[in-house]
Amino acid sequence: xxxxxxxxxxxxxxxxxxxxxxxxxxxxxxxxxxxxxxxxxxxxxxxxxxxxxxxxxxxxxxxxxxxxxxxxxxxxxxxxxxxxxxxxxxxxxxxxxxxxxxxxxxxxxxxxxxxxxxxxxxxxxxxxxxxxxxxxxxxxxxxxxxxxxxxxxxxxxxxxxxxxxxxxxxxxxxxxxxxxxxxxxxxxxxxxxxxxxxxxxxxxxxxxxxxxxxxxxxxxxxxxxxxxxxxxxxxxxxxxxxxxxxxxxxxxxxxxxxxxxxxxxxxxxxxxxxxxxxxxxxxxxxxxxxxxxxxxxxxx
Amino acid sequence: xxxxxxxxxxxxxxxxxxxxxxxxxxxxxxxxxxxxxxxxxxxxxxxxxxxxxxxxxxxxxxxxxxxxxxxxxxxxxxxxxxxxxxxxxxxxxxxxxxxxxxxxxxxxxxxxxxxxxxxxxxxxxxxxxxxxxxxxxxxxxxxxxxxxxxxxxxxxxxxxxxxxxxxxxxxxxxxxxxxxxxxxxxxxxxxxxxxxxxxxxxxxxxxxxxxxxxxxxxxxxxxxxxxxxxxxxxxxxxxxxxxxxxxxxxxxxxxxxxxxxxxxxxxxxxxxxxxxxxxxxxx
Numbered sequence: 001x002x003x004x005x006x007x008x009x010x011x012x013x014x015x016x017x018x019x020x021x022x023x024x025x026x027x028x029x030x031x032x033x034x035x036x037x038x039x040x041x042x043x044x045x046x047x048x049x050x051x052x053x054x055x056x057x058x059x060x061x062x063x064x065x066x067x068x069x070x071x072x073x074x075x076x077x078x079x080x081x082x083x084x085x086x087x088x089x090x091x092x093x094x095x096x097x098x099x100x101x102x103x104x105x106x107x108x109x110x111x112x113x114x115x116x117x118x119x120x121x122x123x124x125x126x127x128x129x130x131x132x133x134x135x136x137x138x139x140x141x142x143x144x145x146x147x148x149x150x151x152x153x154x155x156x157x158x159x160x161x162x163x164x165x166x167x168x169x170x171x172x173x174x175x176x177x178x179x180x181x182x183x184x185x186x187x188x189x190x191x192x193x194x195x196x197x198x199x200x201x202x203x204x205x206x207x208x209x210x211x212x213x214x215x216x217x218x219x220x221x222x223x224x225x226x227x228x229x230x231x232x233x234x235x236x237x238x239x240x241x242x243x244x245x246x247x248x249x250x251x252x253x254x255x256x257x258x259x260x261x262x263x264x265x266x267x268x269x270x271x272x273x274x275x276x277x278x279x280x281x282x283x284x285x286x287x288x289x290x291x292x293x294x295x296x297x298x299x300x
Numbered sequence: 301x302x303x304x305x306x307x308x309x310x311x312x313x314x315x316x317x318x319x320x321x322x323x324x325x326x327x328x329x330x331x332x333x334x335x336x337x338x339x340x341x342x343x344x345x346x347x348x349x350x351x352x353x354x355x356x357x358x359x360x361x362x363x364x365x366x367x368x369x370x371x372x373x374x375x376x377x378x379x380x381x382x383x384x385x386x387x388x389x390x391x392x393x394x395x396x397x398x399x400x401x402x403x404x405x406x407x408x409x410x411x412x413x414x415x416x417x418x419x420x421x422x423x424x425x426x427x428x429x430x431x432x433x434x435x436x437x438x439x440x441x442x443x444x445x446x447x448x449x450x451x452x453x454x455x456x457x458x459x460x461x462x463x464x465x466x467x468x469x470x471x472x473x474x475x476x477x478x479x480x481x482x483x484x485x486x487x488x489x490x491x492x493x494x495x496x497x498x499x500x501x502x503x504x505x506x507x508x509x510x511x512x513x514x515x516x517x518x519x520x521x522x523x524x525x526x527x528x529x530x531x532x533x534x535x536x537x538x539x540x541x542x543x544x545x546x547x548x549x550x551x552x553x554x555x556x557x558x559x560x561x562x563x564x565x566x567x568x569x570x571x572x573x574x575x576x577x578x579x580x581x582x583x
Binding site: 005011015016019021023026027095096097099100102103104105106107172272297299300 | 357358359360361376378380381383384385386387388389390391392393396397404405407408409410449452453456464551
């Protein structure tokens with residue numbers, strides 16, 4: 001095989017990824033961002049019942065903006081990862097466009113990776129836009145909230161140290177680096193889900209099948225760690241092997257729930273971020289390798 | 301010289317599904333196509349034409365036998381560098397325009413920059429789609445889709461072009477355009493391997509044909525040899541006086557062993573009549 005026809009050619013993968021990205025953009029998936037903007041505006045006017053002290057006024061507002069935006073981002077990334085990935089491969093087979101691509105000097109692994117990176121790029125760009133909107137809204141609102149809290153603290157005659165401590169707590173609920181890290185974790189979670197959906201679509205012939213099984217895998221993924229604990233806890237070496245198989249076969253998405261803590265204002269540890277990145281890489285490599293094994297032998 | 305296509309004893313058996321029986325789609329088929337030839341594989345639906353083509357493109361793996369393109373095993377990615385393929389009823393990506401489609405396939409073949417743009421312009425001109433270059437394929441007619449499909453097949457200047465039912469569903473005008481393109485490819489020395497069940501078109505463009513039936517190659521050879529009737533001779537006269545025709549007739553009757561089978565005016569085909577009354581009239 002000549003060098004330029006070997007698998008993992010970055011230029012060819014980029015061509016396929018860019019094409020996949022364009023295809024999805026022209027399918028008007030970015031309309032979802034309009035829905036996100038509506039959620040953001042609604043969150044700005046949401047008045048949740050609060051038991052906070054008067055000097056902690058506005059905290060619930062910041063919390064509501066963050067949790068609504070994070071929820072919308074998670075939902076968008078999961079739906080997009082499953083549906084878009086599940087749609088692309090069967091559609092290419094059905095329309096026979098896959099024949100014309102594989103009839104060119106394109107290794108099947110490069111085709112798969114092109115699809116993967118195209119969907120991943122779309123989700124990355126969408127999350128980036130949503131993150132910018134969320135950060136902007138938080139920044140705008142936090143200025144006002146800090147002013148209100150300072151005024152309330154002074155009216156109650158609290159000492160300056162106490163007021164500063166309250167303001168520091170409030171700042172932790174604003175647009176922090178931990179929040180950016182948490183958005184990145186949402187992206188990493190979608191990388192795992194794209195890998196799963198890609199694997200499913202290599203042997204499925206319909207988008208519906210991929211979507212249903214994909215959502216099922218995601219659903220199980222959120223409870224997998226608990227199930228693993230219940231089934232294999234204290235069962236010795238065999239239990240550990242069973243646990244490892246279960247963790248590999250079905251992604252453990254509980255690991256990606258770091259965002260909940262960040263929304264409540266807790267910091268995101270660098271170790272946790274590194275661990276999640278490593279786990280994501282592991283799932284990506286394993287699922288893509290299996291996808292390649294399936295598609296390399298597939299006949300069209 | 302290395303053959304453009306060399307298929308040796310190709311057999312493809314599709315495994316049984318849900319208790320059914322295995323399907324032997326292609327049974328010990330051998331085909332050899334020399335560079336520059338236009339070869340037509342004809343047969344009824346389900347006779348194994350498309351499976352043979354897919355095996356040649358590495359889209360299905362042979363159960364036994366081998367397929368080679370200019371000496372390279374067709375299962376290897378390298379073999380595809382020399383091949384352009386137009387599948388039956390291709391849809392392509394509707395969200396791309398004609399020019400974007402050619403750019404996409406060109407980039408997959410490693411073309412870049414000015415050479416790619418020049419190639420896109422050249423191909424759009426060749427298939428007569430210059431005016432529709434920026435229109436999305438969703439708005440193309442069937443004939444236009446077939447032509448852009450042919451252009452994408454030619455994007456990397458392949459030495460072999462494989463066409464699976466290139467005129468399926470296309471009207472007679474579009475069909476003639478595709479036929480003319482195939483003839484233009486032959487002029488340029490490009491090998492063409494096409495399969496069709498439209499026999500008249502195959503007859504018009506092919507040098508050699510193979511007839512495949514129920515997965516087996518039942519007849520193969522040069523077209524003129526296969527079509528000529530050994531014990532008959534054809535004379536076509538223009539502006540012949542009735543007396544001359546009568547004299548020829550008398551001579552034949554007087555000759556020992558010869559027999560006049562048919563005499564009269566030769567007929568055109570319905571397709572030629574249609575084209576003469578529509579396109580040629582406009583020209």
